[in-house]
Amino acid sequence: MTITRLLARPMLASIFVAGGVNALRNTEGHAAKAKKVTDKVVPAAQQAVPQAPIPSDPATLVRINAGAQILAAAALATGRAPRLSATVLAASLVPTTLAGHAFWDETDPKAKAAQRLQFFKNTSVLGGLLLAAVDTDGKPGLAWRARRAAADVRREARQVAKDARREARLAKAQLT
Known part of the structure; x- marks a missing residue:
């Protein structure tokens, strides 16, 4: 068993389990932050795929995102479809980061610094997910x-x- 399978994937996945559970427990708070992003993304998605049943309620979207993160994180941690699960997590991390850590909107210097740190932490995690998404684990x-x-x-x-x-x-x- 490789170190990637044994340690790195579960470590990378752990933040998404914790974040997904937190989003489910605090859906309304997350939905308030997500609204800035969902108000822009949902109409574009509905226009791009008009026949798709895309919800517009931010709370529903937060729950869907949290569920996707928990399921994909569990799959990544256990080595089930690691490339697909890493891709799903990467896709879910982008709107989460834009909604949750918009440091450019902060006026308080301390809050701005904290949000900037979280934004770049998520950017680093995104890099790890992209590596996991292309990792073939030594197989072609x-x-x-x-x-x-x-x-x-x-x-x-x-x-x-x-x-x-x-x-x-x-x-x-x-x-x-």
Whole structure:
């Protein structure tokens, strides 16, 4: 078992379990902060995908985000679909960070410094998630496997064509 599987993924996932549980316990407080972001993102999402049932209530969106974070964190920590779960967590972290740590809106210097620190902490976690999302754990990824399979097929096709030409020459030689 690698150190990544044993320690790093669960450590990376732990903040999302704690954050998701906190968001579920304090939905209304999180929803008030999220409203600034949801008021901009939801109309754009509804316009982009008009047939999708996209909720517009910030509290509902906070609950959905919290649930996604808890499920994806559990999957990442246990090694179940780690690349997908890291991608889901990364996608959920962006609006969470923009809504929860908008240091540029703070006027109090201490509050601004605290929010800036949290913003950059989340940016660092996002970097870790992006690394986890592309980590193949020492195994080739799907794109590599597809390229390898295509190369194998081309090589086999060339060999079959070469064998067919040889057999045709031999058959022609036997006929004459």
